[in-house]
Amino acid sequence: MTDSLLPQDIVSLARRVVEENAAIGRKIALAESCTGGLVAAALTEIPGSSAVLDRSFVTYSNEAKQECLGVAEDIIDAFGAVSVACVYAMARGALENSHADIAVAISGIAGPDGGTDKKxxxxxxxxxxxxxxxxxxxxxxxxxxxxxxxxxxQATLCALELLLP
Incomplete structure (x- = not known):
């Protein structure tokens, strides 16, 4: 039914996110790292997404997280970019630098390398x-x-689910 480059399950969930958030007049901001803008790409596949998506920050590097979202360097030094403390600061930064009502932040280790025993x-x-x-x-x-x-x-699907009202 769609000519999207994205998998149908992602597009279907993005459609729900756009429709349900539009119905309640809620604006979204995103702060993406390991997904590299896939969540924003999924949302913008949907006609009418401009009524919902305020903005998206793709902050792949630690410097981008600090400069664009205000993540403190000591958070990254102490806990790493893939940490609750970091994504907490990323989500707050996305809200503070947007007109959105809700923000979702994502940071992870997609591989094939970069993993540790703890992460x-x-x-x-x-x-x-x-x-x-x-x-x-x-x-x-x-x-x-x-x-x-x-x-x-999987991270894109999870982030979209977090955006459902």
Missing amino acids: PVGTVVFARAKRDEEEPDAESRLFEEHDRSGVRR
Whole structure:
């Protein structure tokens, strides 16, 4: 039904996100690292997404996280870019630098290398911040598919789910 380059499950979920957020008048901001803009790409596949997506930050490097989102260098030094503390700061920074009502941040280790015993390949951390709430929600996941595309696909789906009302 679609000519999208993205998998149908991602496009279908993105459609739900756009439709349901548009219905309640909610604006979205994104702070993506390991997904490299895939969440924003999925949302912008959907006609009418401009009513929902305010902006997206692809902050792949640590410097970009600091400069664009205000993530403190000491957070990255102490906990790493793939940490609850980092994505928490990324989500808050996305809200502070947008007109959005909700922001989702993603940082992870897509592989094939870069993993450690404590943070193996497939580790992805998410945070969701809402303008009307003090504390963002954050969680860490270890995805089963350990190839780079699989991790990024699963992370994109998870981020989209976090954007559902």
